[in-house]
Amino acid sequence: MADINDNISSYENSGDNQEVIRSVSPISSEPSIKPRNNSLLGVFYGIGMNVNNMIGAGIVSTPGTVWSAVKSPGIVLSLWLLGGIVSMAGSLTYVELGAIHKVSGGETKYLQTAYPNPKLLMSYLFSFMLVLVIKPGLLCAILQIGAQYFWYTITGETDIQTYKPESENTLSDDNIPELNSIGWNLPFSPFWFVKFLAILLLFVITVYHMLSNRWAAIINQGLAIIKLTTYSIIAIAGIYGLYQNKEISGNNWKTRINGNTGISEYSSAILLIMFAYNGWNNLNYSLGEFRNPEKKLILSNSISVAIVTVMYFLVNIAFISVVPKEQIASKVNSHETIAAEFFNQLFGNRLIITRIFTFLVVLSVMGTAAVEVWSGSRVIVAAANLDFFPKYSQKLRNWNERFDTPINALLVQFVWCSFLMIFVGGSISISNFKLFSNLASYSYWIFYLATGIGLLLIRRRSKNNEEKSFKVPLPVVGIFILGGVLVLTFSFIIDDALQLSPMLFSYGFLFIALLSWYFFSTKKYQRESAIMRIAANQ
Numbered sequence: 001m002a003d004i005n006d007n008i009s010s011y012e013n014s015g016d017n018q019e020v021i022r023s024v025s026p027i028s029s030e031p032s033i034k035p036r037n038n039s040l041l042g043v044f045y046g047i048g049m050n051v052n053n054m055i056g057a058g059i060v061s062t063p064g065t066v067w068s069a070v071k072s073p074g075i076v077l078s079l080w081l082l083g084g085i086v087s088m089a090g091s092l093t094y095v096e097l098g099a100i101h102k103v104s105g106g107e108t109k110y111l112q113t114a115y116p117n118p119k120l121l122m123s124y125l126f127s128f129m130l131v132l133v134i135k136p137g138l139l140c141a142i143l144q145i146g147a148q149y150f151w152y153t154i155t156g157e158t159d160i161q162t163y164k165p166e167s168e169n170t171l172s173d174d175n176i177p178e179l180n181s182i183g184w185n186l187p188f189s190p191f192w193f194v195k196f197l198a199i200l201l202l203f204v205i206t207v208y209h210m211l212s213n214r215w216a217a218i219i220n221q222g223l224a225i226i227k228l229t230t231y232s233i234i235a236i237a238g239i240y241g242l243y244q245n246k247e248i249s250g251n252n253w254k255t256r257i258n259g260n261t262g263i264s265e266y267s268s269a270i271l272l273i274m275f276a277y278n279g280w281n282n283l284n285y286s287l288g289e290f291r292n293p294e295k296k297l298i299l300s301n302s303i304s305v306a307i308v309t310v311m312y313f314l315v316n317i318a319f320i321s322v323v324p325k326e327q328i329a330s331k332v333n334s335h336e337t338i339a340a341e342f343f344n345q346l347f348g349n350r351l352i353i354t355r356i357f358t359f360l361v362v363l364s365v366m367g368t369a370a371v372e373v374w375s376g377s378r379v380i381v382a383a384a385n386l387d388f389f390p391k392y393s394q395k396l397r398n399w400n401e402r403f404d405t406p407i408n409a410l411l412v413q414f415v416w417c418s419f420l421m422i423f424v425g426g427s428i429s430i431s432n433f434k435l436f437s438n439l440a441s442y443s444y445w446i447f448y449l450a451t452g453i454g455l456l457l458i459r460r461r462s463k464n465n466e467e468k469s470f471k472v473p474l475p476v477v478g479i480f481i482l483g484g485v486l487v488l489t490f491s492f493i494i495d496d497a498l499q500l501s502p503m504l505f506s507y508g509f510l511f512i513a514l515l516s517w518y519f520f521s522t523k524k525y526q527r528e529s530a531i532m533r534i535a536a537n538q
Contacts, residue, residue: 046300056368058276064335069265083273084309086483091301099294114454128513137440146365147198183426223367238318267490380409438502449484
């Protein structure tokens with residue numbers, strides 16, 4: 001299980017019942033329409049792939065929540081800039097790790113090198129969390145946001161606003177059922193309806209990935225174009241709104257939202273921002289496909305992170321310039337769908353036009369979810385190749401001969417994510433988006449921190465070895481490590497004990513992963529010892 005991302009492969013049964021190994025691009029943004037030859041990808045392709053991976057659901061879901069939490073527009077932009085700096089430091093740290101290894105594999109390969117003892121422990125823990133927590137958590141968070149925007153497209157209001165009693169004109173922040181009760185005690189609409197919309201989106205994406213790799217690639221590329229176009233429209237329209245409606249924009253920028261901001265609000269905001277930046281390490285999973293990877297990776301990584309940071313900056317400026325801060329001050333307006341209110345304000349409350357653009361956001365979020373569905377299924381196949389699933393690995397690594405797709409892996413992914421959304425999401429009375437995004441982001445940062453420290457350990461052991469083609473400055477590695485420490489520690493500073501749920505789930509799964517590693521390691525040792533005894537007796 002140590003090299004789950006290293007040379008991800010897939011298997012299919014040929015006519016003579018023998019397995020044929022087929023190479024799969026490791027965790028890249030989408031399947032290729034045609035097989036790629038090794039070492040053909042360059043800087044521009046890497047930039048495009050990384051930008052497409054990073055810009056996702058986070059930028060249309062987190063800005064409102066961050067603004068509501070920290071109150072001040074200046075602090076909002078400062079935190080987003082800080083997130084970009086930490087992401088840049090991380091991407092440059094991974095450039096050196098890529099230059100050292102020069103192969104695809106990502107964290108599993110780096111952790112294996114940095115922590116050789118106990119054997120395969122760190123890489124196994126990461127692989128376990130990637131398959132069962134990180135990838136599914138990211139997908140559930142993305143789909144939750146897609147479903148909430150889909151609900152707005154259908155009804156013309158946020159899911160929170162739907163709780164407003166017919167006899168009242170307003171809904172108090174203290175009387176929002178979804179924030180004060182678990183899902184099992186809530187009415188079917190809107191809470192469960194939104195959940196089933198999320199599952200419906202997942203079902204549609206899963207089905208077309210089952211039926212054809214070629215058509216999946218074409219659809220995903222089309223969704224990527226829609227996503228980048230929609231978010232560019234938001235950024236450009238926001239600049240227009242900044243000058244067009246100076247009364248709202250001036251009020252938003254000059255005065256902060258009423259209320260106090262504590263450390264807990266900052267910690268919550270930082271974790272959400274890091275979720276939005278997630279994906280800066282994706283090119284390290286496909287390093288084997290790049291020509292001169294150690295030279296190209298530094299340009300692809302740094303330029304793509306810079307582009308995304310600028311884009312996020314502009315989108316936040318757009319939201320702050322157009323959406324009245326009074327709308328953000330109230331929980332009733334659901335900050336997670338701030339783009340809907342942005343379009344509503346931009347087009348003068350013309351609901352039809354707002355719904356059209358909100359639906360474009362739905363398609364954009366689906367494009368992000370499609371990336372996770374494709375790569376997540378390949379992670380499952382790779383895990384099955386390494387016998388991660390006892391008794392079921394054979395079926396999960398097989399590709400359907402007719403459709404040439406990993407149908408079993410896609411189906412298992414659909415069932416597991418649906419289970420998480422219904423049973424986990426329905427059992428905790430906090431925002432489902434925050435639950436799953438924080439779960440995935442926090443779990444990832446456990447291993448980001450371990451990988452950053454691991455680079456220092458690798459340097460120490462190879463001090464007298466040959467010079468590397470690229471060596472990131474030590475202060476940059478320090479920024480990355482410090483960022484990881486702050487993310488992991490500040491996340492425990494909360495006002496409500498329920499906000500600890502994502503972190504507790506993360507450590508719970510990590511403990512299960514540790515037990516699983518011990519079980520399989522012991523079982524493997526016993527098997528090898530038995531073989532040695534048999535050989536000795538012959």
